[in-house]
Amino acid sequence: MSEKSILEQLDAVLEARKAESADSSYVASLYAKGTEKILKKIQEEALEVAMAAKDHDHSTSDEDKEHLIYEVTDLWFHSLVLLAHKNVNSDAIMTELQRRFGLSGHDEKASRSDS
Numbered sequence: 001m002s003e004k005s006i007l008e009q010l011d012a013v014l015e016a017r018k019a020e021s022a023d024s025s026y027v028a029s030l031y032a033k034g035t036e037k038i039l040k041k042i043q044e045e046a047l048e049v050a051m052a053a054k055d056h057d058h059s060t061s062d063e064d065k066e067h068l069i070y071e072v073t074d075l076w077f078h079s080l081v082l083l084a085h086k087n088v089n090s091d092a093i094m095t096e097l098q099r100r101f102g103l104s105g106h107d108e109k110a111s112r113s114d115s
């Protein structure tokens with residue numbers, strides 16, 4: 001049997017946290033506070049990514065690269081929490097990325113129903 005990816009393992013933990021108390025789990029505390037709080041965290045993390053990326057523009061240091069990785073990981077993590085809160089498995093995102101793979105961004109945009 002193949003080993004589970006970190007994404008699959010995290011998905012399982014995020015699902016299990018729905019049965020936990022806010023006191024015992026950070027993820028459960030976000031679920032308890034609801035969509036608005038999770039979105040606020042995503043906005044904060046996106047801003048932190050932007051600031052880390054700007055710092056990285058003027059630097060080649062490993063420290064700034066690590067900082068960018070750290071902040072993007074926070075953003076991805078909170079996005080995964082949002083998906084779990086909305087009962088969307090992260091597999092759906094992988095499937096959508098797979099569907100888009102190899103399709104030019106310009107062509108994909110033109111194929112959208114709202115474009």
Ligand SMILES: N=c1c2ncn([C@@H]3O[C@H](COP(=O)(O)OP(=O)(O)OP(=O)(O)O)[C@@H](O)[C@H]3O)c2ncn1[C@@H]1O[C@H](COP(=O)(O)O)[C@@H](O)[C@H]1O
Pocket residue numbers: 010013017024025026027028041044073074077
């Ligand atoms: N990957 C993460 C992860 N990444 C970041 N964080 C938390 O996200 C928060 C972001 O930092 P902030 O300073 O912005 O947050 P904060 O000040 O605590 O929050 P606010 O009160 O300001 O809203 C920190 O508390 C981090 O610890 C994470 N918390 C949990 N996980 C994973 O989720 C699992 C379940 O976590 P718990 O539900 O806490 O057990 C863990 O085992 C990990 O695998």
